[in-house]
Amino acid sequence: MRRFARLYDALDATTSTNAKVGAMVAYFADAPPADAAWAVFFLTGRRLTRLIGPRLLAGWAGEHARVPEWLFLECITVAGDLAETIALLLDTGRSPSAEPPALSVLIEQTLLPLREADEEAKKRAVVGLWDALERREVFLLNKLLTGEMRVGVSATLVIRALAQHAGLPPATIAHRLMGAWEPSAKSFAALLRADATDADVSRPYPFFLASPLDEEPEALGERSEWLVEWKWDGIRAQAVRRGGGAYLWSRGEELITDRFPDLSGVWAALPEGTVLDGEVLAYSQAAPLPFSVLQRRIGRQKLSPKILAEAPAAFMAFDVLEQRGEDLRALPLRDRRARLEELVAGRSERLLLSPAVDAPGWAELRALRQQARERGVEGLMLKRWTSPYRVGRPRGDWIKWKIDPYSIDAVLVYAQPGHGRRATLMTDLTFAVWSEGELVPVAKAYSGLTDDEIDRLDRWIRQHTLERFGPVRAVEPVHVFELHFEGIAESARHRGGIAVRFPRIARWRTDKKPEDADTIESLRALLKVR
Amino acid sequence: MIVESAQGLHCPAGGFWVDPLVPVERAVLTHAHGDHARPGSAAYLCVAECAPLVRRRLGPEARIETLEYGERHRAGDVTLSLHPAGHMRGSAQVRIEGRDGVWVVSGDYKRQPDPTCAPFEPQRCDAFITEATYALPLFRWDAPGSVAREILAWWEGNSRKASLLFCYALGKAQRLLAELALLTDRPAYLHGTVENYTEIYRSAGIALLPTRLVGEEKSFAGELVLAPITARGTPWMKRFRSFESAFASGLLRIRGTRRRRGFDRGFVISDHADWPALLQTVRETGAQRVFATHGYREALVRHLRESGLQADPIGATQPPDPEGD
Numbered sequence: 127m128r129r130f131a132r133l134y135d136a137l138d139a140t141t142s143t144n145a146k147v148g149a150m151v152a153y154f155a156d157a158p159p160a161d162a163a164w165a166v167f168f169l170t171g172r173r174l175t176r177l178i179g180p181r182l183l184a185g186w187a188g189e190h191a192r193v194p195e196w197l198f199l200e201c202i203t204v205a206g207d208l209a210e211t212i213a214l215l216l217d218t219g220r221s222p223s224a225e226p227p228a229l230s231v232l233i234e235q236t237l238l239p240l241r242e243a244d245e246e247a248k249k250r251a252v253v254g255l256w257d258a259l260e261r262r263e264v265f266l267l268n269k270l271l272t273g274e275m276r277v278g279v280s281a282t283l284v285i286r287a288l289a290q291h292a293g294l295p296p297a298t299i300a301h302r303l304m305g306a307w308e309p310s311a312k313s314f315a316a317l318l319r320a321d322a323t324d325a326d327v328s329r330p331y332p333f334f335l336a337s338p339l340d341e342e343p344e345a346l347g348e349r350s351e352w353l354v355e356w357k358w359d360g361i362r363a364q365a366v367r368r369g370g371g372a373y374l375w376s377r378g379e380e381l382i383t384d385r386f387p388d389l390s391g392v393w394a395a396l397p398e399g400t401v402l403d404g405e406v407l408a409y410s411q412a413a414p415l416p417f418s419v420l421q422r423r424i425g426r427q428k429l430s431p432k433i434l435a436e437a438p439a440a441f442m443a444f445d446v447l448e449q450r451g452e453d454l455r456a457l458p459l460r461d462r463r464a465r466l467e468e469l470v471a472g473r474s475e476r477l478l479l480s481p482a483v484d485a486p487g488w489a490e491l492r493a494l495r496q497q498a499r500e501r502g503v504e505g506l507m508l509k510r511w512t513s514p515y516r517v518g519r520p521r522g523d524w525i526k527w528k529i530d531p532y533s534i535d536a537v538l539v540y541a542q543p544g545h546g547r548r549a550t551l552m553t554d555l556t557f558a559v560w561s562e563g564e565l566v567p568v569a570k571a572y573s574g575l576t577d578d579e580i581d582r583l584d585r586w587i588r589q590h591t592l593e594r595f596g597p598v599r600a601v602e603p604v605h606v607f608e609l610h611f612e613g614i615a616e617s618a619r620h621r622g623g624i625a626v627r628f629p630r631i632a633r634w635r636t637d638k639k640p641e642d643a644d645t646i647e648s649l650r651a652l653l654k655v656r
Numbered sequence: 657m658i659v660e661s662a663q664g665l666h667c668p669a670g671g672f673w674v675d676p677l678v679p680v681e682r683a684v685l686t687h688a689h690g691d692h693a694r695p696g697s698a699a700y701l702c703v704a705e706c707a708p709l710v711r712r713r714l715g716p717e718a719r720i721e722t723l724e725y726g727e728r729h730r731a732g733d734v735t736l737s738l739h740p741a742g743h744m745r746g747s748a749q750v751r752i753e754g755r756d757g758v759w760v761v762s763g764d765y766k767r768q769p770d771p772t773c774a775p776f777e778p779q780r781c782d783a784f785i786t787e788a789t790y791a792l793p794l795f796r797w798d799a800p801g802s803v804a805r806e807i808l809a810w811w812e813g814n815s816r817k818a819s820l821l822f823c824y825a826l827g828k829a830q831r832l833l834a835e836l837a838l839l840t841d842r843p844a845y846l847h848g849t850v851e852n853y854t855e856i857y858r859s860a861g862i863a864l865l866p867t868r869l870v871g872e873e874k875s876f877a878g879e880l881v882l883a884p885i886t887a888r889g890t891p892w893m894k895r896f897r898s899f900e901s902a903f904a905s906g907l908l909r910i911r912g913t914r915r916r917r918g919f920d921r922g923f924v925i926s927d928h929a930d931w932p933a934l935l936q937t938v939r940e941t942g943a944q945r946v947f948a949t950h951g952y953r954e955a956l957v958r959h960l961r962e963s964g965l966q967a968d969p970i971g972a973t974q975p976p977d978p979e980g981d
Contacts, residue, residue: 140920197792200952206910215793
């Protein structure tokens, strides 16, 4: 417990990724495997379900700290967090025990059994622990009890640290950590083993990600060496059908099977021992619906029949990674594609095969790409016929040839400091377009300027601030920027009634005046393109 | 004996105001911070140790008279004396003795040791006007020596970056330099505002870390830099290409405060009394009548009433000091 608390503090105390990885590597080298397993569990964002409700916990803490309820509530209002309030109130110069229980012992032998215990026993156990632990440990204990333990570190960094510690490629660790990972000394050892056989039936493969086309496609060589598909605008996902079950994993390694009950027929129709890579789409009348339609159902807690009817899901398969339990990733794409076509054919009307775009040459493809928006896709995907299914985003075999982004000219209206390295510079910028003679904010953008431009703009913003709202400055609306973005949808939550996707700064248009900027009407016109 | 007025705390029988909010005839100052020592009054009275600091803030024209700690001074119908408050160098409680008994205005104070100033001396009184900046039971301070060791470890850990430590330029900065001087003799760099006050402390013979003014150096890698919080986010910061930032304040007892304000580290060290110290001090004065000012005064008032004292809030509700504690 103490070791984990120190790790938590070390991660909390720095924004440097190297320092975070270093702290984790040191922890993994030092901690007993059973504890390290639980640390991995929490570091990768997994959580225990709540053991004790916050109200009960608050009541015991107030009583134990001899703080009346009104004063306890004042404290929570100020600290903003129950777990922390309790830790601070109980921090009264006690002398905690020399060595608190190990993390795994604490969780497995004390906390998890509390689920079955009565209230009196729970209280005895919790108060006893409070007295035995240091301030930071009390805070973490409370987070464990309320099921809200979160650590400020990304999965990528945890994987990097484990890989460094084990001397394995990060992809191996990433794969072993996917799916429902059970924390134990055994599973932690398996995570690090040089030759582990991977047994978890639900586990997906690490995703192969495409890199952008940064030259003319002619430079890629013969058209015939490439499979060309549409680039679908949905949720990238792997469908895993193993051990009698089905699991749908998003690229963010989130299990999203239950979010798509309308795809259960697809899984049932797949043979045992199959893993498909593809895109979940909202799909109706032989055409994909806009991503914003799919997005509407992602946010819902409950999927009503109405929502399901408005945004019916389909799985657009484009690769097969496993068949009859055999890992196919090393096979060339040509062979995987042949198997995929056979596997998918006629299984279910909600299971689609991403068709090959068979224009004969790059020039014809260039023309087809121009129609992408009308077709409701993001552009083209180019995949080398001879390529294996790789891990991560290596360059050269999978290439996305995206449609040119949308482009507008907008006026800078608000600015605030950035984060981390840019905390001293005004780099979070808000842009507006004209609507009936007023500037209405439509996009925030953080990137796209050179360091010199950032310095220049930062100075200008400080000298031309009209008003301050906390960290946000309203500035004189005189500078025009060309913004690029990937998508546009109506939105009731944005002031202009429009939300744009992935906005970034393309150019500082010093040649334009604010009155030359676009209007909300010209933005609305973009809505109709697709 | 003390009444609330638009100008601040007023003693009509003595003809003076304590830390007045606007210019008055006669101001008695508890210490030299900007939210207590304001310009424009016709005459100021403070302890001798405090005078050079007040002079720096108010300029050469200000009329400043001084008393030694404990020296009794007749003012109108009352006898006035100033007693150590332990908040910072030259900080004082104002004790007023008159027909209505003994009243004490605490000013800002703390009960922790501080190598830069005389320790707080509790005064028996009938009525006690106490500060309440941190009057919630979640505010309890760790020993300053252990915080200084944390700061030193952080500084030593940042060998390839500057360690940018924000703190109150007057009082807190010098306290940190004095605490650190007990642990190391590595020099620290100072922002100009901090440097001004630090020279006054040094010439008063207080042992501080050796210091240098931040100039046009190219790299501050491995160096500790003390700066006022008002310097954060200004172009002054641009000289630090690579740095970790920290803030030293009682406010950072709350983790969320540090995170919201975007500091890498927070060092919890305050020049105000924490909750146990406030309750202890009220007890030691023996006062039956207590007034609380600043911060979480409502909580302290309610708590004291529930323990049987006559307690009330007093003074203007001020916005928090932008420089922080």
